[in-house]
Amino acid sequence: MFLPPPLQLAYSAIVYPSMILAYAGQAAFLIKNPSMLSTTFYSSTPEPLFWPMFIVATLSAIVASQALISASFSIIRQSIALGCFPRVTMKHTSEKYEGQVYSPEVNYFLMIVCILITIGFEGGPQIGQAFGEHPSICSCDF
Numbered sequence: 001m002f003l004p005p006p007l008q009l010a011y012s013a014i015v016y017p018s019m020i021l022a023y024a025g026q027a028a029f030l031i032k033n034p035s036m037l038s039t040t041f042y043s044s045t046p047e048p049l050f051w052p053m054f055i056v057a058t059l060s061a062i063v064a065s066q067a068l069i070s071a072s073f074s075i076i077r078q079s080i081a082l083g084c085f086p087r088v089t090m091k092h093t094s095e096k097y098e099g100q101v102y103s104p105e106v107n108y109f110l111m112i113v114c115i116l117i118t119i120g121f122e123g124g125p126q127i128g129q130a131f132g133e134h135p136s137i138c139s140c141d142f
Contacts, residue, residue: 068110072110073090073102077103088106089104090102091103
């Protein structure tokens with residue numbers, strides 16, 4: 001189990017400064033190369049680091065998609081328990097850990113939505129541009 005103080009220290013000393021430097025580097029790259037908006041991430045990566053960066057980015061996307069799927073299953077399971085969501089099939093995938101569930105209906109819904117988004121935006125670069133041109137889509141005001 002991770003305790004809050006080490007996580008806060010790691011985030012404040014390593015993660016946050018690294019993100020700021022990465023975004024500042026991409027911004028500087030875009031100032032010099034405004035025509036490469038849709039490929040900024042990979043185009044701004046130095047040539048020797050391209051493949052390692054590609055592998056890390058791909059693995060990060062896989063982890064993020066798994067987190068989205070797991071969170072969707074968990075939230076819907078909790079919503080069903082509270083009576084806020086229609087009943088769907090919930091299969092418990094682990095006898096050891098109580099919160100690990102799978103729902104075929106939710107899985108198919110997420111698949112269909114991903115396919116529709118991909119078709120609607122005609123591929124990857126357009127999805128990235130949608131977030132770049134319309135920051136309100138991905139921002140949260142709390």
